[in-house]
Amino acid sequence: MMQTDTSLEAALNALLLADAHALDSKDMPGWLGNYADEEAAAYYCRSAENSEHGLALGFMYDDCRARLEDRVTFVNDIWAGTFQDYRTRHFVQLTSFNRVDATTLEMRSNFSVFMTPKDSGITQVLAAGQYLDTVRQDKNGELKLLSRRAELDTSVLPRYLVYPI
Amino acid sequence: MTEINLSWPKNYNEVPKEAFVRKDIYAEEVKRIFHGTEWHPVAHESELPNPGDFKTFRLAGVPLLIGRDVEGVVRVFYNACSHRGNQLETAIMGNKTEFECPYHRWLFDSKGDLVGCPNPREFLPGFNKADYPLAQPRFDIYFGLIFVTLSAETEPLLEYLGDSQNCLRELLAGDGRLKLLGYQKVRYDTNWKSYTDNDGYHAPLLHQAFKMLNWQGGKGRQYTATHRGHICFESALSVATGPSVLKDKSLIEFKGQDPAVGSRIVSLFPTFVSTKHLDVINLRFATPIDAETVEVHYAYFAHQDDDEDMVRHRLRQSSNLLGPCGLISMEDASVFHRIHIGNHTPGSAIFQKGVHDPLKLESEFLQNDESGNLPRWEYYRSVMGFERATV
Ligand code: FES
Ligand SMILES: [Fe+2]
Secondary structure: OOOOOHHHHHHHHHHHHHHHHHHHOOOHHHHHHOEOOOOOOEEEEEEHHHHHOOOOOOOEEEOOHHHHHHHHHHHHHHOOOOOOOEEEEEEEEEEEEEEEEOOEEEEEEEEEEEEEEOOOOOOEEEEEEEEEEEEEEOOOOOEEEEEEEEEEOOOEEOOOOOOOO | OOOOOOOEOOOOOEEEOHHHHOHHHHHHHHHHHHOOOOOEEEEEHHHOOOOOEEEEEEEOOEEEEEEEOOOOOEEEEEOEOOOOOOEOOOOOEEEOOEEEOOOOOOEEEOOOOEEEOOOHHHOOOOOOHHHOOOOOOEEEEEOOEEEEEOOOOOOOHHHHHHHHHHHHHHHOOOOOOEEEEEEEEEEEOOOHHHHHOOOOOOHHHHOHHHHHOOOOOOOOEEEEOOOOOOEEEEEOOOOOOOOOOOOOHHHHOOOOOOHHHOEEEEEEOOOEEEEEEOOEEEEEEEEEEEOOEEEEEEEEEEEOOOOHHHHHHHHHHHHHHOOOOOOOOHHHHHHHHHHHHHOOOOOEEEOOOOOOOOOOOOOEEEOOOOHHHHHHHHHHHHHHOOOEOOO
């Protein structure tokens, strides 16, 4: 971690927390708003087990901005009212970052996600793993996710996923 | 076998909810069904494309090691050392030409033969390594799909598959020459029968995507392939038309060759479900964990002749369409949980759609009929030895 750049580190942490907050609030437009407004903006969620064996298939595979927008439609419109809802709490911890070029950074963070189904009220771990992010920095210094890969240590999920991890 | 009592209704379209929740029934199912005279798909050869590739899987608790030996021959072993029974391989998949048991260092080759063990002079007089290969269950292969049975009495595989053979072959891309794309694995809080009982009748009702995408379905054929109630669905492909709420329409696009074989589902007793829909080829290896939990490994495939674009299309479509988080299937996953909760109430689940006479079993159904599950229930009842009421 670059000790010298504490304001950059603070800004990256703010981005991580903004995403956790949007997800835990089920604010899908807010979630989308954390991604760069670029065609290449992407979100993947897959098991580390697949990655380690060179298998690209994921639980979610949104490899362009249009698919991120469709993900919002899935959750807010298409699936509305058809599932047992659950609360989540995302805990994230920045573990490393480095600058790639003037407008791009990479960062890694650990995550764990608790879930509490509304009907049972019992809290359990939904998934643990790490985020592998590419971050876009615009002219004003603002940071957005260009791509995020949620790589799950949890290869067998304890339930289906409605919301991105 | 233990006699267990469950009074089964007279009508073929009624299934007592107790069957889904009673622990004594589950214990008996493991004996009669999972260790009994059934064939269980456990892998497809394309999951182990190279010599030395292996995969491990637990079939109703029984650990299996499915491997391709150094000469390229697929073999299935019990994943337990032939010495004291220690689980031999712990990785879920990988590549090895030898398997060493760490407990007392017995070493097995990829054909399952014991090739080394330290200090054999201290063993029983006359100890011979040749007497201690890895034990094997019976297995057989159909267009690359590897089946295991734990009973010596099960009929040959082709007989077992009966009239589901052709539909299954078409689903496996006609020639079984598949290429693995990856897995989605999930546990559902539901009895294994609730998982497989997720019938054809619900798609346009439960899944709002069908309406929102103007997706017409339901025109295909559903039939029972053997007395076990294996179910096949065959329909020409229907593609969504009209205005779409999706910005990236490739999720529901068909890029394959022949729309006539666009859509296939084969559901084999007891737990196997496989589907080819649009360009998704999906084999679901499922096993009960206990009476209230089923674990499903959704494996997705491309075809070996696909070009790069097609592989990428399948990858994008497979990840987002039909699995535990898929656009037109996430709600199914949710229903598994809710059905299991609802099954803790008295009475029977009563099938309606497609039932013409509750006292008769049929074998041909419309695609959206729920009655297609009834022959399977009748077979289940007979295997379990439950008496059907006469009045
Ligand atoms: S149990 Fe494997 S070597 Fe003894
Ligand atoms: Fe469904």
